Amino acid sequence: MRRRVGIVGFGQLGQFLAAEVQRRESLELAFVWSRGRVLHGLPPHLVLEDLTQAVSRRPDLVVEVAHPSLVRLHGEQLLRHCDLLVGSPTAFAEPDTEGRLLAAATRHGLFVPCGALWGLHDIRALADRGQLAELTVTMTKHPSALRLADAEMRVRCDRAAAAGGPAVTLYDGPVRDLCPLAPNNVNSMAAAAMAAHTLGFDGVRGRLVADPGMADYHSLELDLVGPSEPDGRAFRVRTLRMNPADRGAVTASATYGAFLGSMLEAAKGRGPGLHFC
Template structure:
């Protein structure tokens, strides 16, 4: 009997800091291999990615026969290629804020009939337990609060202008539905999008997101997850749980340090769950 490990072929879409990290880790391993690496500009990959692995036209992805395609580029990738990816491979969405678009979420769920659509948990703590509560219909409410230094945000619209005024005290930039926040901060609130997908009985409209700009957080990103389960919320006699995650982060970085290893674990675990949507 052969002892040769079966190697999964993984395609990486995006070669920013996270994409570079994933490519380096894949190259170190024997249980996975690079099917391809695509980036908006190929110059960034020169001398770093094997020439044979560079994919210059993303529409040619199917010829590389990847088992799993991992997006770490931009939410627009899922808009343009998500259903096509799922027709040929499992697909892991590194920018799940894209799914705040109801039409796209529906399209990807419909396409995930032969392969799996995987959502990385990232900095979202307790996702599996929350999904179980959502499956049983016992999850009544969920709120995710993210706190970062003002320089760590990539924003648009009114909250971008508000963030520019933050100097001394912490300021709440947004407090409302996750669906409303995702288009304003698509690079910052993937954790909230993952929460809305795990809490599927509530979804993007009913999961609450709060974004806080805090000048005092030079070395940390803080994520608070608060939920309410069975019982009477009105009389404060419902099940309640709150977790606080302090993620070390380089000053000004959009992504916390611990998120890299968490994302790698998610990528390695994104297989063998069959069709449908899976948190990983």
């Protein structure tokens, strides 16, 4: 039986996913919803005008790729009727939102994509065993690729761009406080905080760096400290992912394929509860 998929958001990623759903015999596009955007290229019967009516389209899976506010407003209702893949996990930095959606995922699955963060399942496994001591995630992008909600951070970012270098650290601290300041840029950090559940949003350290020299890539660096030996030696993992990206692009090139993989995995269904894919 074909799985019905609804897409919330019709930016570049949403358009890509909608096209991929329509290409696959195992999937069927239930609807596309977008706020304030004309949905070119879609037949009228696939356009959903009111997101509160999403369940009337009988989706098996809804994929959110729009804004964390939509997760806060509609996530709980959607989970009562279908699986939900949250492309804006910065929404979970609000304890109320995280608590409500986790509690609502008793009949259907709540999915968080791994995105640009490799090793997410390993992070969760360490946390499950109580062996995760520290986790730092550093994201570095060209200033034009950052969409900042905080005015002071925007000023510093603009100054870095005008100066042409060196790199400027815009934020260094708990991921929870960073998420509302740059909700469209730090979803990988939010996913890491959820996987590292023994540290959580308050215990995972996030660093956001604006680098005028990073014109062709987005970089994501992970520094993890695990269990220690009696003599003080500690298990440690450091990874650096360099993702090709056009200047000014919020979403790097490889992210499209990674998110498609997440959607296809979520479309298989895993039952209720929280899942990373």
